[in-house]
Amino acid sequence: xxxxxxxxxxxxLLGKENVFEDETDRATYSYDAAVLxxxxxxxxxxPTSSEILGRVVALCxxxxxxxxxxxxxxxxxxxxxxxAGGVVVLTNALNRILEINEEDLYAVVEPGVxxxxxxxxxxxxxxxxxxxxxSQAVSTLGGNVAENAGGLRGLRYGVTRxxxxxxxxxxxxxxxxxxxxxxxxxxxxxxxxxxxxxSEGTLGVFDKIILKLIPMPxxxxxxxxxxxxxxxxxxxxxxxxANRIVPVTLEFMDSFTIRAVExxxxxxxxxxxxxxxxxxxDGHPVQVEEDAAKVESLCRNMxxxxxxxxxxxxxxxxxxxxxxxxxxxxxxxxxxxxxxxxTVPRSQIPAMIRSIEDIGRQYNLTIGTFGHAGDGNLxxxxxxxxxxxxxxxxxxxxxxxxxDRALALGGTLSGEHGxxxxxxxxxxxxxxxxTILYSRRIKAALxxxxxxxxxxxxxx
Amino acid sequence: MADMKRLAGLVKELEDxxxxxxxxxxxxxxxxxxxxxxxEADVARGKLALLDGLARxxxxxxxxxxxxxxxxxxxxxxxxxxxxxxxxLDIFVKARAILTxxxxxxxxxxxxxxxxxxxxxxxxxxxxxxxxLQGIFIKPVDDLLGASCGRMLSPLGDRRIxxxxxxxxxxxxKPMSTRPGASGLKxxxxxxxxxxxxxxxxGKAVIRALEHHGVGVHLPEEFACxxxxxxxxxxxxxxxxxxxxxxxHFADERFDFLVTACATCTSTIRKLWPIMAExxxxxxxxxxxRIGARTLDxxxxxxDKVGVLPVDFAGDEPEILITYHDPCHLKKSLGVASQxxxxxxxxxxxxxxxxxxxxxxxxxxxxxxxxxxxxxxGIGKRKRENIVQSGCEVVATSCPACMLQMTDxxxxxxxxxxxxHAIEIYAESLSP
Numbered sequence: 001x002x003x004x005x006x007x008x009x010x011x012x013l014l015g016k017e018n019v020f021e022d023e024t025d026r027a028t029y030s031y032d033a034a035v036l037x038x039x040x041x042x043x044x045x046x047p048t049s050s051e052i053l054g055r056v057v058a059l060c061x062x063x064x065x066x067x068x069x070x071x072x073x074x075x076x077x078x079x080x081x082x083x084a085g086g087v088v089v090l091t092n093a094l095n096r097i098l099e100i101n102e103e104d105l106y107a108v109v110e111p112g113v114x115x116x117x118x119x120x121x122x123x124x125x126x127x128x129x130x131x132x133x134x135s136q137a138v139s140t141l142g143g144n145v146a147e148n149a150g151g152l153r154g155l156r157y158g159v160t161r162x163x164x165x166x167x168x169x170x171x172x173x174x175x176x177x178x179x180x181x182x183x184x185x186x187x188x189x190x191x192x193x194x195x196x197x198x199s200e201g202t203l204g205v206f207d208k209i210i211l212k213l214i215p216m217p218x219x220x221x222x223x224x225x226x227x228x229x230x231x232x233x234x235x236x237x238x239x240x241x242a243n244r245i246v247p248v249t250l251e252f253m254d255s256f257t258i259r260a261v262e263x264x265x266x267x268x269x270x271x272x273x274x275x276x277x278x279x280x281x282d283g284h285p286v287q288v289e290e291d292a293a294k295v296e297s298l299c300r301n302m303x304x305x306x307x308x309x310x311x312x313x314x315x316x317x318x319x320x321x322x323x324x325x326x327x328x329x330x331x332x333x334x335x336x337x338x339x340x341x342x343t344v345p346r347s348q349i350p351a352m353i354r355s356i357e358d359i360g361r362q363y364n365l366t367i368g369t370f371g372h373a374g375d376g377n378l379x380x381x382x383x384x385x386x387x388x389x390x391x392x393x394x395x396x397x398x399x400x401x402x403x404d405r406a407l408a409l410g411g412t413l414s415g416e417h418g419x420x421x422x423x424x425x426x427x428x429x430x431x432x433x434x435t436i437l438y439s440r441r442i443k444a445a446l447x448x449x450x451x452x453x454x455x456x457x458x459x460x
Numbered sequence: 461m462a463d464m465k466r467l468a469g470l471v472k473e474l475e476d477x478x479x480x481x482x483x484x485x486x487x488x489x490x491x492x493x494x495x496x497x498x499x500e501a502d503v504a505r506g507k508l509a510l511l512d513g514l515a516r517x518x519x520x521x522x523x524x525x526x527x528x529x530x531x532x533x534x535x536x537x538x539x540x541x542x543x544x545x546x547x548x549l550d551i552f553v554k555a556r557a558i559l560t561x562x563x564x565x566x567x568x569x570x571x572x573x574x575x576x577x578x579x580x581x582x583x584x585x586x587x588x589x590x591x592x593l594q595g596i597f598i599k600p601v602d603d604l605l606g607a608s609c610g611r612m613l614s615p616l617g618d619r620r621i622x623x624x625x626x627x628x629x630x631x632x633x634k635p636m637s638t639r640p641g642a643s644g645l646k647x648x649x650x651x652x653x654x655x656x657x658x659x660x661x662x663g664k665a666v667i668r669a670l671e672h673h674g675v676g677v678h679l680p681e682e683f684a685c686x687x688x689x690x691x692x693x694x695x696x697x698x699x700x701x702x703x704x705x706x707x708x709h710f711a712d713e714r715f716d717f718l719v720t721a722c723a724t725c726t727s728t729i730r731k732l733w734p735i736m737a738e739x740x741x742x743x744x745x746x747x748x749x750r751i752g753a754r755t756l757d758x759x760x761x762x763x764d765k766v767g768v769l770p771v772d773f774a775g776d777e778p779e780i781l782i783t784y785h786d787p788c789h790l791k792k793s794l795g796v797a798s799q800x801x802x803x804x805x806x807x808x809x810x811x812x813x814x815x816x817x818x819x820x821x822x823x824x825x826x827x828x829x830x831x832x833x834x835x836x837x838g839i840g841k842r843k844r845e846n847i848v849q850s851g852c853e854v855v856a857t858s859c860p861a862c863m864l865q866m867t868d869x870x871x872x873x874x875x876x877x878x879x880x881h882a883i884e885i886y887a888e889s890l891s892p
Contacts, residue, residue, distance in 0.1 A: 024524030025499070027513050028506035033483045038509075046498070073500070074485045092498045116489075137489040328543035335479040337544070387479070 001085075002042045006063060010045060013055055018093070020044040029088045032073045032080040033135075034422055035338055035386065041068070041082040046090040050207050053094065057205050058174030060087055064449045069201045071112060071140030076339060077420030079147060079200045079456055086454075089205070091142050097121055098208065105213045106165055106182055111142025111206040118211075127213040130157035133416065134327065142206045148198030150416030152323075155374035156248045156282075157214075159416065161197045166210035169196060172447050182210055195442075200418055201453035203446055220248070220282035221292040222316040223309040225299040226273045230254060230357075232303040233275035234350035237373045239302055240279075241346050245291055250374025251278040251323050254353070257330060257368040257381075264329035267322045270306070277304075277373070278323050280316075323370075327381070330368045334383040338395060342406035343415030346376040355405040356380045363398040365391070377415035403429070419457045427458065467522055470558045471515040478515065480546045481508045487538035487548075492821040493531060496838040501528040504538035504548045511555055526559040531832060533825030533839075534692055535788035549793075550735055553691055557736070560694025573690040573698035577653075580684045580705060584630065587657050591624035598623060604878060607871035617833060620871035622658050622864055629660035633667060635681040637713070641674025643766055648678040648715040650706075650729065650755075652722040653685050654860035662860065665887035666721050666758055672890045673766045680709035686725040689826055691732060700739045703748065711747040717765065718755045721883050723787035723859035724826070727794055729755045757790055757858060758883050763799040768886070770805030782810040782885065783852040785843065785866065786819035787859035800858045800882040807889035815850035817842075824865035836865070844869035847877055854878045856885050 011019050020026060021043055030038035042065075047053040060067040066086030073080050082088050091112035098108040102125055109118060115136040122129045132151035133139055139149070145167070150159040166180030179192035196204055227233035237250060253261070253276040262269045269276070277299070281291040292309065299307055310316040331337040344352045353369065356378070360367040371379035380402060384395050403413055403426050413423050413430050428436050439458045443450070454460060487504040488494055500506035510525045519525060532552060539548040565573075576583045598608040598621065607620040629651055640646045647670065655663045670677050684705035690698040710718065720726045730752045737748045762768045784801055791797045797819070804812050823829070823839025843866065847855045855870075855877055857863060866879045 020499075022524060023519065023521075024510060024528060025501050027518065028500035028509055031483055031509060033485060035482075072485050072488055073483075090498075114489075135484065135486070138485050328545070331482055331544040332480075335476075337482050385479075 002063070002065065006059070007043065009059065010043065010056075013059075014045055014047060014052055018046040018048060020046075029070060029073070029082065032075040032078060034076050034078040034081070034420065035336060036078045036081060036422060039081050039084040041088045042085045044088040044090065046093050048093040050094075053089070053205065053207060054170045054174040054176065056089055057170045057172065061172040061174070061449060061451055065451060066454050067205075067451050068453050069111075069142070069146070069205055071143035072114070072135065072138040074135040074139050075143070075147065075420060076341075076417040077414065077422040079418050079420040079453070080143075081421065083454055091140055095140075100125055100127070100213070101182075102127065104182060107211050107213055109141050109209050109211065111140060111145075111209060113141045115139045115141055115144055122213055123216065126216055128216040129163065129211060129213055131160045131163060141209055141211070145197055145206060145209055146199065146201050147418040148416070150372070150377065152249045152251065152372060154372060154377065154416075155250055156246045163212045164193055164197050164209065165212050167193045167196055167206060168208040169204035169206045171204055172449070172451060176207065177204060180210060198418070200420060200456045202443060202456050202458075203452060205452070217282040219285040219288040220280055220316070221288050221310065222278070222280040222319045223292065223296065223307055224319050224322075225277040225279065225304040226270050226306040226308075227275045227277070227303065228273065228305050229303065230275040230353060231350055233277055234353045234373065236277060236299055236302040236304065237349050238347050240295060240298055241374065243294070243298060245281070245294055245298075247279050247291070247295065247374060248282045249278065249280040250372070252276070252349075252353075252369070252371060252373035252378065253278070253323070253326060254369045256366070257326050257370045260329040260333055260368060261322055261325045264332060265321070265325045267318065267325065269322055273305075278319055326370045330381050330383060333368075334366065334385055336384045336386040338382040338384065338399070339417075340380050340382070340399060340402055341371075341377060341415045341417045342380070342402050342411060342413060343375070343377040344406050344409045344411030346374065348409040348411065349373050349376060349378070351409055352378060352406065352411070356402065359398050359401045359405070362401070363394040365394060365398055367398075372415070375415070376411065421455055424455070424457055424459050464517060464520070464522070467558070467562050468515055468517045470562070471511055471555065474511065474551055474554060475515055477547055477551050478508055478512050480544050481505065482544050483509070484543055486541060486543055490537040490541045492535065492537065492823060492839045493533060493835055496835045502531055504542075504546070507532065507552065508546070508548070511551070522559055522562065526563060529555060529559065531835075533788070533821055533823065533828050535821040535825060536792040537788065537821060540792035553732060553736065556692065556694035557696040558694075561696070565693065565695050569693050569695065573693065573695045574701070577685045577689060578698045578701040578705070580682055583685075584628065587624060587628065588631075591626055591628070591657075594623055602871040604876055605867050605871045607867050618872070619833070620868045622867055624657050625660045627660065629656040629663040630682075632660060633664065633679065636677055636679045638676045640676035643674045645717070645765060646676030646678065646715045647761065648680075648710050648713060648718045650683060650686070650710070650718055650720045650725055651679075652720055652725040652860070654864070655721055659860050659863065659881065662721050662881040662884055665881065665884045666719070668887045668890060669758070669762060669883060673762070673768075675766065676715075678713045678715050680713075683709055686728045688724055688728045688732070691728070691736060692826060696736060696739065699736060703733055703737065703740065704744060707744055707747050707751075710751060716754070717761055718751055719758050719761045720755070721758045721858065721881060722861075723757065723790035724861055726755055726757045727789040731793060757794070757796050757799070759800040759803045759858060760796050762886070763802045768803065768806050770802050771808045778809050778811040780810045780854060781813055781850075781852040782854040782856055783813055783815040783847060783850040784818060784882070785815070785822060785847070785855055785857040785862055787857055787862045788819075788821050790858050791819050800856070803882045803886040804856055807885050809889065810854070810885060813850055813852055815846045815852070815855075817846050820846070822862045822865045824861045826861060829865065837869070840865050840869040844873055844875070848873075848875055852877065854880055854885070856880045856882045858882050
C-alpha cells in the first residue's frame with residue numbers, strides 16, 4: 001500500500017513533475033511488448049539523478065513495495081510489466097553518455113541511454129558497439145543489459161553480455177555495489193556483473209554501465225542466397241559454420257515470410273523461393289573478399305538456385321531492408337503477432353525448422369519463420385487474433401510444442417527475449433528443480449522482501 | 461455507469477484498428493512530443509493503450525483519456541514509422557470526435573468552430589476588422605521575417621506572430637474560372653484560411669505559376685475552412701458543415717485537379733474528408749471521394765502533371781542558399797517530398813542544401829501550439845537549430861502553419877533567415 005505520506009515524500013524527492021499518480025498516466029506503464037495482460041502500478045516515478053534513484057530503491061524496500069524498472073518498455077517476455085499496485089521506475093531521465101574512451105576502448109553510460117543513439121555516438125568516433133537488438137531505435141542500454149539482448153550480429157560479435165565490462169548498481173537498501181572495471185582483465189571479487197547481466201531487474205537496479213567498444217571493421221559484403229528447398233537452405237547454415245567461416249550475420253527467411261515481405265514492401269524478393277539466406281561478412285578487405293567467395297561457392301554447392309551479391313552500399317542496404325521488414329510484414333497479416341525465440345545449437349537448425357513446420361500444420365496455425373539462423377536463434381512468428389479463443393488455445397499449445405522441441409534438440413527457451421513471466425513456468429523443464437531453488441535462494445538472500453521485479457524468471 | 465458503457469461501445473467500434481497495435485513501442489523513436497516530455501501517455505502506443513482501456517471500461521473518467529489524446533500534433537510521424545501499419549491518425553481523429561461528442565465541446569471552441577469557421581462570410585469580415593485593429597495589440601519587431609509580438613500583457617505570451625495581412629487574398633484576387641491554356645489542364649484552387657488571411661502572397665504566387673503554365677483556374681467566390689481545426693478538436697458537426705459548404709463551391713465545377721498550397725488542407729481533403737464523411741448524404745460522400753482523389757499539393761501538380769523540371773546550372777553558381785522543411789502532412793501523410801525540392805531547384809538564383817532532420821515536425825500542430833506552447837516551442841527550437849546549422853539564408857516549406865512556427869522560432873532567436881513557401885521561390889523565377 002502506498003500511503004499519502006509516502007506519495008508526498010516521493011514528490012519532495014523527485015519533484016512533482018516526476019511522480020505520476022493519475023490513473024490514466026499509470027495505465028500507460030501497465031504493459032510492454034509481450035502479448036500478456038497488463039497490470040496497473042500504483043505509482044510511476046522518474047528519477048533524474050543517481051542519488052535520487054538510490055533513494056527511490058531504499059524507500060521502496062523500506063515500504064516493501066514491488067519495484068519494476070522500465071526503459072522503453074519493448075520487452076517481449078513481460079519483464080517490464082509491473083506488479084499490480086507496485087512501483088514503476090523510469091530510466092528515461094537518466095540518459096547521459098558519461099564517457100567514450102578512445103584510448104582504452106570503453107564507454108560509461110547511464111541506464112536510460114537509447115541503444116541506437118549510443119551506437120551512433122560511438123560510430124562517430126570510428127568505434128563499434130555491435131549488439132543491435134531489433135528495437136534498438138528505442139530500447140535502452142539498461143534494458144539491454146538486464147535482458148542480455150542479442151541482435152543480428154550475435155554470430156560473430158556475441159551479445160550484450162560480451163560487452164559489459166562493469167556495472168554500478170543499487171542493492172535493495174539503495175547502497176551502491178560495484179562490479180567489474182574499466183580494464184580488459186579483472187578478477188577482483190565475485191563476477192557480480194555476470195550475475196546481474198540478464199537478471200531482468202530482479203537482483204539490483206543499474207546506475208552506471210561500462211561497455212566495451214571495438215574498432216569498426218573496415219570492410220563488409222552482403223549477399224542473398226535463394227533456395228528452392230528449405231532443407232537445403234538450413235543445411236547450408238550448418239555447413240558454413242562447419243567450414244569455419246563466421247559471418248557477421250547469417251539470417252534465414254521462410255517462404256511465408258518472403259511472400260509477406262514482398263507484399264508489404266515490393267523489395268523484389270523471389271516469390272518462388274522456398275527459403276532465403278541473407279549473409280554478411282566483414283573484416284579486413286582481403287579477408288572479406290576471400291570469405292565472401294567461399295560462402296558463395298558453399299551456397300552453390302549446397303544447392304542455392306541463385307545468389308545475389310551486393311556490389312555497393314545501396315545494394316547492401318536493399319538486402320538488409322528485406323530482413324528489417326520481416327517482422328513488420330508479418331505483423332500486418334493478422335491482429336496478434338506472437339514472436340518466439342526458442343534457440344537450438346546451430347547444427348540443429350535443419351531439424352528445428354522442420355519441427356516448426358510440423359507444429360504449424362499440427363495445430364493448423366499460420367507461422368512465419370525468420371531469424372538469426374547462424375546462431376541457432378530462429379523467430380517462429382505465430383500470426384493470430386487473440387480474440388479468437390479457440391485459436392488462441394491452439395497457439396498456446398503450439399508454443400509449448402516449440403519449447404519442447406527446442407529443448408529436446410539441446411536448445412534453450414529464449415535466445416534473446418528473456419524469460420520474464422511469459423516463460424517462467426517452463427524454466428524448470430530446461431534446467432532442473434535444483435536450479436530454480438538455487439536461483440530462488442540467491443534472490444531471497446539479496447532481496448529478502450522480494451521487491452525487485454517480483455515474479456520474473458523464477459516465479460514467486 | 462450506463463453512459464460509460466455507451467462510450468465504451470463507441471470506442472469499441474475502433475477496436476479492429478486498435479488491435480493492430482502490438483505495443484512494440486517503435487513510435488517512441490519518432491514522436492516529437494514524446495521527445496520533449498518522455499511520457500508514455502504522449503506517444504501513440506500510450507494513447508492507443510488508453511483507448512483500448514476505455515473500450516474495456518477500465519476507466520471511470522474519460523476526461524483523463526481525452527486530455528492526453530489532445531496532447532498530440534497529429535503529425536503522423538508514428539503512423540509513417542509504425543511496423544504494423546496502425547492507422548494512428550484515423551483512430552485519433554475518430555476517437556476525438558467520439559469523446560468530444562460524449563463530453564461536449566469546450567464552449568470557446570464551440571464559438572470558434574460553429575460560430576466562426578463554419579460561417580465563412582462572417583469569419584472573413586471578422587478577420588478584416590481584426591487586420592485593421594491588430595495594431596492595438598501587436599507591434600512589428602522583425603522586418604526580415606515580418607514578425608510581430610504582443611504589446612504589454614497579451615494572451616499571445618512571448619510568441620512572435622505573423623500579423624494578419626492588411627488585405628486578404630480573397631479581397632485582392634477576384635474569383636475566376638479560366639479555360640485551360642497550353643497545359644490543357646484546369647485546376648480548382650483551394651486557398652485555405654492561413655494563406656488567405658496571413659500569407660496572401662503565397663496564394664498570388666500559386667495563381668501566377670498556374671497562369672504561366674497555361675493552366676485554367678477555378679477560384680470560387682467563397683470557400684470555407686478545410687475543417688481540420690474542428691476535426692482535431694473532435695467537433696464533427698462543425699466539420700461536416702464546413703465540408704458541405706466547400707462542396708457547394710467546388711463539386712459542380714469541372715476541373716482536373718484540386719490544388720492547394722497548404723500541406724494540411726491537402727491531406728485533410730485527401731485523407732480525412734473521406735473517412736469522416738459519415739454524416740453527409742450519399743451524394744456528398746461520393747463528391748468527397750471524387751474530389752479527395754484528385755487533390756494535389758501545388759508542387760506535386762506542377763512537377764508531376766505540368767512537368768516543371770529543376771534547372772541545370774551552366775556558368776554562374778547561384779548565390780542564395782536555400783533549405784527545405786518537410787511539412788508532416790505532406791511527407792508523412794502523402795509521401796510528397798521530392799516535388800517541392802524540384803520546384804526550388806527550378807529557380808536558378810537559389811542553391812539547395814538539405815538540412816539535418818528536414819522531415820522532423822516543426823511542432824506547430826495547429827491548435828496544439830495554442831494549448832501546449834511550451835512543448836510546441838521545445839520542438840520548434842530543434843527545427844530552428846537545424847535550419848541555422850544548414851547555413852542557409854532562406855528556409856522554404858509547403859505549409860503556411862509551418863511557416864508561422866518557423867517564423868516564431870527564428871525571429872525569437874534573432875536569426876536572419878527568411879521563411880518562404882516553395883511556390884513563392886518558384887514564382888520569383890517566372891517572367892511577369
